[in-house]
Amino acid sequence: MPKLDMSEIRSLVQSRQPGRPLEAPFYLSREILELDLEVIFGRHWIFVGVEPDVPEPGDYASVQIGRNPVVIVRDDDMQVRAFHNVCRHRGARLVTEPQGTVGKLVCPYHQWTYELDGSLIHAEHMAPDFDMSCHGLKKVHVRSLAGLLFVCLADEPPADFDEMARALEPYVAPHGIADARVAARVDLVEEGNWKLTMENNRECYHCATNHPELTISLFEYGYGFAPESGDESRCEAMAQYARTEAEFETAWEAHGLAWQERDELHGRPTAFRAQRLPLDRAGESQTLDGRAACRKLMGSLKRAKLGGLSVWTQPNSWVHLMSDHVVTFSVLPLSPERTLLRTTWLVHQDAVEGVDYDPDNLTEVWRRTNEQDGALVGLAHSGVQSKAYEPGPYSPYTEGLVEKFVAWYIERLGAHLDASGR
Known part of the structure; x- marks a missing residue:
């Protein structure tokens, strides 16, 4: 990929066509990745984990995030803190x-020692006028959203x-x-640009043919469907879905659960979306039989059949919350072609x-789905390197959230370029 200067990047940002994917340099250019790390991952709230990652004092x-x-x-006061490591x-x-x-x-090099609040308490062989109070760890902004942890590297976060x-x-x-515990964690390196990983997540156009395990518990009509293309049987299935959705809405209301779609995925720095949807089969969880994978329900929930809540945050996360377990996803760029x-x-x-859960049953759907998605991201990254690549039109029925992710990304780059005069 030829090296890009800032005027060329600005031109690419300004010429992006709504309703279509990005031009190839957005996925391939090292200069654009450096801009992503500076502007997107360096100045916005980034999802990095959950409070159960650090359940007790001293846990880290x-x-x-980039470099x-x-x-x-x-x-020791049970506060979650973040520092530059x-x-x-x-x-x-x-x-x-x-x-x-x-x-x-404790630094392994020269044993400078810091309290868990970041203050320096030990530094041997320093000059008599050395002031330890001026050499505490540099703080990173950290916030918990009901147990979901976000950090921001900027001096002044959004x-x-x-x-x-x-x-x-x-x-x-x-x-x-916040009061749960981590049952499993898997790190997967995908052979593609981080934006391709996010775009793949933001649609289920590909789900029916690529995710046989995931679609056991998902209704097609919940993640995108063109009604005029359906035959009589599919139209009846869509009508049945509407009836099922109404039954779930009654249950959500009875249990005091927020469920209506809340979509603010672009037009703001800290963008997000939430929606609770019915699940198929037993309606309890994203498992191979649709039943809860864990006998003990999460938090204050008292009923297993509550469908699934999906939460999206820009630029790098999605979360699936069910009655019996929660699955979180964090995306971090490693290079232009690895995520x-x-x-x-x-x-x-x-x-x-x-006793209460089998870890294989708990994790199987998303372990397989992630592997399948990783392969698709690799195919997409390979394709955008071709001279034949040109952005095609998004489906208005199934790729609306992809458009919102790309629109947010371009908004944020554009705002930075305008403010910096670069």
Whole structure:
């Protein structure tokens, strides 16, 4: 891919055609990836994990956002804090494992030692006038949304996080994420640009032919359907779905659950969407038989048959919340052609593996679905490298959320370029 200068990137941003995918350089260019890391991942709220990643004081979790290593830690007062995972002496990483437990944060290089609140408490052989209070760890903004953890690397993060939290907490809070526990986690590296991973997630146009396990519990009519293309039997199936949806809505209302679609996926820095939908078969969970995979229900929920809640946040996450478990997904770019997808399964904190749930049954649908999606992302990335590639039209029925993701992305790049004069 030829090197792009900023004027060429600005021209690509300005010439993007609504209703179509991005031009190839957005997926292939290292210069655009660097801009993504600076503007998208460096200035917005990024989903990185869940409070159960750090359940007790001294527990930490590390994450890499571009060139920036971050450590998230639970302090002695049970507060979740985040810091740049960089010693204030000569820059060595403080923790190198993805997760662990520490009493203090100790640099392995020269043993500078920090409290869990980031303050420096030990630094041998320094000058008499050395002021430890000026050399604490550099903080990273961190917020919890009903147990979902977001960080922002910017000095001044977008101010609209609270608006998102107020909108989404009524949906998410009943599932009790903050008090759950991690049952499984899988990191998958996809051979494609991070935007292709996100675009693939934002539609289910491909689901019927590529995700046999996932579509066991999903209704086609919940994720996109062109009514005029259906024959009589499909039209009747759509009508049956409408009746099923009404039954679920009655149950959601009876249990005090927020369920109406709330869509603010573009037009704002911290963009999001939430919607509760019926599930097929037993209607309880995204499993191979549609039944709950865990006997202990999440949070304050008292009924298994409650369908599924889906939550999307820009730029890098989606979450599926059911009565018995929650699955979170975090997307982080590694290079123009490689992307990390981190998937975490959560169950009730008192659920016992092998007694209340079988981990294979719990994780099978999304393990297989992620592998299938990874292969599709690889195919898409391979294709956009061809000189024959040109952006085709989105389906108005099944790719509306893809358009909203791409529109948000272009909005954010454009706003930055305009503000910076670059």
